[in-house]
Every structure is written in C-alpha cells, then in structure tokens.
Amino acid sequence: MSTVALAGPGTFLGSSIGKKVVMAVTGLMLFGFVLGHMAGNLQVYLPHPEEAMRSYALFLHGFLHGAGIWVARLGLLAAAALHIWAATSLTIQNKEARPVGYRQWVGWESTYASRTMRWSGVILLSFIIFHLLHLTTGQVHPQFEDMNPYRNLVTGFQQLPVSIFYILSMVLLGMHLAHGVWSMLQTLGLSHPRYKKLAQKAAVAFASLVVLGNISFPIAVLAGILK
Amino acid sequence: MxxxxxxxxxxxxxxxxxxxxxxxxxxxxxxxxxxxxxxxxxxxxxxxxxxxxxxxxxxxxxxxxxxxxxxxxxxxxxxxxxxxxxxxxxxxxxxxxxxxxxxxxxxxxxxxxxxxxxKDLMVDRGSLDRIIATGGFITAPTGTIPDANAIPVPKENADIAMDAAACIGCGACVAACPNASAMLFTAAKITHLAMFPQGQPERSSRALRMVAQMDAEGFGSCTNHGECESACPKGIRVEFIARMNADFVVAQVTKGRREAQAGDSSAG
Missing domain, CATH: 3.10.20.30 (Beta-grasp domain)
Structure with a gap:
C-alpha cells in the first residue's frame, strides 16, 4: 500500500507487527498525555482556581522559554498522526483478510470496547478537534477570554449540550483506553501469565481514573460547584 | 453407534x-x-x-x-x-x-x-503450511542420535514449548478472529521452537520470515480480542502472541549486526 521504502514489504513499518508497535508506542504517548492533562486540570478544585489555572497556563506557555509547549504539541500531533495512520492501514488489512463474512458469528471473549476501537477512535478525533477549537483557540467558545482557562472552562461547560458531548466523549475515551492500554502491553511483548489479569485490571483502573477526573469538570460546573 | x-x-x-x-x-x-x-x-x-x-x-x-x-x-x-x-x-x-x-x-x-x-465446507489451509516452511524448523546435525539430556532445558521452558506445540494447525484461530488473523497460529509455531536451546540459531530469522509470510498470505493482524484463544481446541494462549511480537521487534532492531568486510569469503 505504501510506496515509502521504509514501509515496504519485509520492513518494520511494512509488517503488521511493526504497525502494531507504532500503535502501541504512540498510544502510550497519548495515554501519558491524557493522564497528565487530567491531573493538571484538577487544579480547578484549588481554593483560588482562577489564579491557579492562569499560573498553570503561564507555566506551560513559558516552559523552556516558550519552546516546551510547541515540542509537546508537535510531539502529540505526530503521535496522533502515526496512531491514525497505523490504525487505518491495519484496519484496511484486517477488512481485506475476510472478504466474505459469516452469516452467524458469536463472540466469546471480545468486548464491546475491543470491537468498537475504530469507532471510538474516530469519534475521539472529532472530539479532540472540537475541544481544541473550544478551550484552546476559542473559535467555538461563546465568550473566550485569552489566558483565562478557568473562566473559559466554566462558561464553556455552562452550555448543557457541550457538557453532554464532553461527558459522552470521555466515556468513549475510557473504553478506548481500557482496551488500548492492555493491548499496548501485549503488542510490546510485555505479557506474562502471572500479571495478565493485573495488567487488564490496571488498564481499566487507569482508564476509569482519566474518565472520572475529566467528567468531574463539566458535572461540577453544571452542579454550580465551579463558578 | x-x-x-x-x-x-x-x-x-x-x-x-x-x-x-x-x-x-x-x-x-x-x-x-x-x-x-x-x-x-x-x-x-x-x-x-x-x-x-x-x-x-x-x-x-x-x-x-x-x-x-x-x-x-x-x-x-x-x-x-x-x-x-x-x-x-x-x-x-x-x-x-x-x-x-x-x-x-x-x-x-x-x-x-x-x-x-x-468446496462447500472445505478450505485450503496451505497458507499455514507455507508459514511453517519459512521458519518452523531447526538446524540439527545428522548422524548418530545425540545423548538424551545432553543439552539442558529448563522444565518450565519445556512445558511452555509443549503447550505451544499442542497447536494442530486447524485454523480455528483465524476463523474465530474478527480480523482473520493467523497470529495465534504463527505465535505458537514461533514459541515452540524459541523455548529450546536448539531453536536459538534461527530464532531471529524465524520470527522475521514467518511474520513476513503470514502478512503475505493476506491474514489480518491481532487487535487483542482473545477470540482465537477461546476457539482453539488445544487451548493455545494469546500470551504467545506477545512473545512473537517481542521476538519480531528484537529481530527487527538487531538485524544486520555485522557489516561485510574486504576479505570475506564469497563462497559462503
């Protein structure tokens, strides 16, 4: 499919396992980001949230004399692009691998999360675009204030449909991570019978942590706790 | 009856x-x-x-x-x-x-x-044979039968190898997989030789060649549903797929360790 020599047959990126490794490594980067993103935003629960969030934003923008945030942004963009490329390529390969489907197919081990990875992924991409236009650049925000993330968060989430979209997207993110984090370990060869159950539970626990933390923000705004 | x-x-x-x-x-x-x-x-x-x-x-x-x-x-x-x-x-x-x-x-x-x-319910599973042919073997000297236990093998390795070698190549893993992936089969064949000292000389080339053949045969890739393991009549475990992934990655990043030098024999 690819014409790049790096990705031809017999090469790392041309192989199914190579692409899976790309999925796993970029997935790990994105997972690390959502965990840190959620943890950083927990500062909205500090006693003076508006000041705390503004100084947090100033810190991120000033890190490495302003270069840090662009290193992070470009790194995340590259990770997301490679994640989507590998997913698309593998999905096409997987679809082609069964040209004629079954009249009847019964899943025993697969989960709703595992079977809907590509759909949760596509919906999350649309969420990420909306989220950036909403709370980073402000184009779709009703009253965006520059460098006032707390105020933007509160006024943004006071719109009920927006909050519902955020909450639903976070549920999908949780499903994506619950299957993805365990898959990442399996793809990188970090699997051991003694730790398999633990790893699967840890994946669900980390996914739940990210989801519960993130969902708490719109709920807290709608409940009037953050204002 | x-x-x-x-x-x-x-x-x-x-x-x-x-x-x-x-x-x-x-x-x-x-x-x-x-x-x-x-x-x-x-x-x-x-x-x-x-x-x-x-x-x-x-x-x-x-x-x-x-x-x-x-x-x-x-x-x-x-x-x-x-x-x-x-x-x-x-x-x-x-x-x-x-x-x-x-x-x-x-x-x-x-x-x-x-x-x-x-025809009807019969399928051609020659693709699995071709995967085996690219790497499902070891190189052993011919001649007299070697002494039993001359090469020490840890008991656990022997047991894991036997678990993997239980694969009968029926293809139920492919049939059960939503992606029609043959990774459980290939992983079983790679694992059962990789667990032994006798399987080490070809360990890297085996992983590279068998995975390349698996891809060339048009099989899909693993998305970790686990359907293959539950469909397998011999209970082959998906942990073997992780082992195959690790072998493949190690082989990919370490291949080409020695560059050819002037004076190398071309006679091989």
Whole structure:
C-alpha cells in the first residue's frame, strides 16, 4: 500500500507487527498525555482556581522559554498522526483478510470496547478537534477570554449540550483506553501469565481514573460547584 | 453407534454449499431427522450425506481425517463458533449430545482470504503450511542420535514449548478472529521452537520470515480480542502472541549486526 521504502514489504513499518508497535508506542504517548492533562486540570478544585489555572497556563506557555509547549504539541500531533495512520492501514488489512463474512458469528471473549476501537477512535478525533477549537483557540467558545482557562472552562461547560458531548466523549475515551492500554502491553511483548489479569485490571483502573477526573469538570460546573 | 443410551434429535441444517473455488455459493437447508446424540458431529454429516446419496444428490464436502481430535483437518463454523459450542473440542470430537431436539444449525466454512474455499465446507489451509516452511524448523546435525539430556532445558521452558506445540494447525484461530488473523497460529509455531536451546540459531530469522509470510498470505493482524484463544481446541494462549511480537521487534532492531568486510569469503 505504501510506496515509502521504509514501509515496504519485509520492513518494520511494512509488517503488521511493526504497525502494531507504532500503535502501541504512540498510544502510550497519548495515554501519558491524557493522564497528565487530567491531573493538571484538577487544579480547578484549588481554593483560588482562577489564579491557579492562569499560573498553570503561564507555566506551560513559558516552559523552556516558550519552546516546551510547541515540542509537546508537535510531539502529540505526530503521535496522533502515526496512531491514525497505523490504525487505518491495519484496519484496511484486517477488512481485506475476510472478504466474505459469516452469516452467524458469536463472540466469546471480545468486548464491546475491543470491537468498537475504530469507532471510538474516530469519534475521539472529532472530539479532540472540537475541544481544541473550544478551550484552546476559542473559535467555538461563546465568550473566550485569552489566558483565562478557568473562566473559559466554566462558561464553556455552562452550555448543557457541550457538557453532554464532553461527558459522552470521555466515556468513549475510557473504553478506548481500557482496551488500548492492555493491548499496548501485549503488542510490546510485555505479557506474562502471572500479571495478565493485573495488567487488564490496571488498564481499566487507569482508564476509569482519566474518565472520572475529566467528567468531574463539566458535572461540577453544571452542579454550580465551579463558578 | 449401537445400543447406547442416547436419544434421537430432529435437526435442521443450514449448510454453505459452493461447487468450487471461484463460484458463487449459497446456504441450502436440510432436514436431519433421527440423529442419535451418541454420534459425533461428523458422523451426523455422514448420515446426512448417505441420505443425500440415496436421493442421488451430491453430498456435503467437509474436511476430516483422524476423527480423534489430533490431526487438525476438520473444522466447521457451527452456529457462529469454529468447531462448535464446546470449548477445547475439535469438530470431530464434538458430539450431538451438545445439541437439543429441534435445533437449527448454521454450518459455514472457515472464512478468510488466506483460506480459499475448495468446496462447500472445505478450505485450503496451505497458507499455514507455507508459514511453517519459512521458519518452523531447526538446524540439527545428522548422524548418530545425540545423548538424551545432553543439552539442558529448563522444565518450565519445556512445558511452555509443549503447550505451544499442542497447536494442530486447524485454523480455528483465524476463523474465530474478527480480523482473520493467523497470529495465534504463527505465535505458537514461533514459541515452540524459541523455548529450546536448539531453536536459538534461527530464532531471529524465524520470527522475521514467518511474520513476513503470514502478512503475505493476506491474514489480518491481532487487535487483542482473545477470540482465537477461546476457539482453539488445544487451548493455545494469546500470551504467545506477545512473545512473537517481542521476538519480531528484537529481530527487527538487531538485524544486520555485522557489516561485510574486504576479505570475506564469497563462497559462503
């Protein structure tokens, strides 16, 4: 499919396992980001949230004399692009691998999360675009204030449909991570019978942590706790 | 099956009929009355075929050989499950007591690009043989039989290798996988040789070549559903896929360790 020599047959990126490794490594980067993103935003629960969030934003923008945030942004963009490329390529390969489907197919081990990875992924991409236009650049925000993330968060989430979209997207993110984090370990060869159950539970626990933390923000705004 | 304690079932079968590799197929419905619960699934099909022969109709073609659950030849997707509803059981070892009177069963062949249909429920699994041929071997000196236990093998390694070597190559993993991936099969074959000292010389090239052949045969890739493990009549575990992934990655990043130098023999 690819014409790049790096990705031809017999090469790392041309192989199914190579692409899976790309999925796993970029997935790990994105997972690390959502965990840190959620943890950083927990500062909205500090006693003076508006000041705390503004100084947090100033810190991120000033890190490495302003270069840090662009290193992070470009790194995340590259990770997301490679994640989507590998997913698309593998999905096409997987679809082609069964040209004629079954009249009847019964899943025993697969989960709703595992079977809907590509759909949760596509919906999350649309969420990420909306989220950036909403709370980073402000184009779709009703009253965006520059460098006032707390105020933007509160006024943004006071719109009920927006909050519902955020909450639903976070549920999908949780499903994506619950299957993805365990898959990442399996793809990188970090699997051991003694730790398999633990790893699967840890994946669900980390996914739940990210989801519960993130969902708490719109709920807290709608409940009037953050204002 | 004489004088058993079984009872008789009246079944309806929806069977995939396809005359040859590149022709259209369709489901044909057959009544199968008076099927003893003592019969194996394949004996049930034998009875159905005898009745078809008496009517002058062509019998249902299906793969079978040893009928003892060890050769890996048989394989039918029964009601959406490769080898039917019983865990760790091949189609030939599945008995009709697993079904109830009045059941309607859907019989389909393994569905995968890598398993072209030969006829009806028979598929060509030569793709799995070609994967084996690229790396499923070790290099051993010929001559006298070596002393037993001359090469120490840890007991746990031997046990894991035996677990992997239990794979009979039936292809149920491919049939069960939503992506028609042959990674459980390939992983089992890679693991069973990689666990032994005798398997080390080819360990890297084996992982590279078998994975390349697996991809070339048009199989999909693993998305960690785990359907293969539950469908496998020999209980091959998905942990072996992680082991294959690790072997492949190590082989990819370490290949080409020595550059050719002037004075190297070209005679090899």
């Amino acid at each position: 004489g004088g058993g304690t079984g009872k008789n079932l009246n079944l309806k079968l929806h069977v995939w009929r396809q005359k040859g590799p590149n022709v259209e197929g369709q489901f044909v419905t057959y009544d199968a009355p008076g099927i003893s619960t003592e019969m194996s699934f394949l004996e049930m099909l034998d009875v159905v075929n005898e009745r078809l022969a008496e009517k002058g109709e062509e019998g249902i073609a299906f793969d079978h050989d040893c009928r003892e659950g060890i050769c890996g030849t048989c394989g039918i997707v029964i009601d959406g499950r490769p080898h039917g509803p019983r865990p760790r059981t091949t189609t030939c070892q599945l008995h009709m007591r697993s079904f109830a009177d009045g059941d309607e069963l859907v019989l389909e062949p393994w569905r995968a690009k890598g398993f072209p249909i030969v």
